Amino acid sequence: MHPNPIFHDADFSRNLGFARERGFGVLAVNGADGPLISHVPFLVNAEGTRAELHLVRSNPIARALKEPVAARIAVVGGDSYISPDWYGVPDQVPTWNYVAVHLTGMLELRPQEELQDLLDRQSAAYEERLLPKEPWKTAKMSDGVMDKMMRMIVPCRMQVTGIDGTWKLGQNKPDEVRLAAADHVSAHGFGAETTILSALMQGAGKDERGHSK
Secondary structure, three states: OOOOHHHOOOOHHHHHHHHHHHOEEEEEEEEOOEEEEEEEEOEEOOOOOEEEEEEEOOOHHHHHOOOOEEEEEEEEEEEEEEOHHHHOOOOOOOEEEEEEEEEEEEEEEOOHHHHHHHHHHHHHHHHHHHOOOOOOOHHHOOOOHHHHHHOOEEEEEEEEEEEEEEEEOOOOOOHHHHHHHHHHHHHHOOEEOHHHHHHHHHHOOEOOOOOEO
């Protein structure tokens, strides 16, 4: 997380909603030889107190879960390089704007008999976003195939104790300066989801009622 508190102006609901909407992040735990990293889809409950995911049984993180371990899921959104020239004022320096939300807590293995329900809920959550397509369900699998594949993965749950977000959108700049940079991000930015990032930058100077901060 960026240390400047001005970039942490999003409230709990916005950070949680962002993490839930993305549903994919970088899971990290401490390992004997350095951090263990895995890219995972996940579900987070309405209260933001629990994240559920599954791992391949041979994943080093899964093998490390002989007991609950401290973990973090980093969820990233749009990002772009910001050229100092885009601000239209002197004495600026290059930077990178981005959105990221971190979930922290304790990660544990769950009983294997919980896996089928987890997979069903995960696929249902993702498939409903593809409507009007008929949702895919595990019941469509041939007899025995799903059971064989499930033996290769394990269910996990993280009890979430903290959610924090960095929304680095130029809030530390005057409105006209930030808006000028946002226009350039939309037209020339490179990174990920630059059009979405530009829109967020344009709204960064307004509160939820549309009033200037």
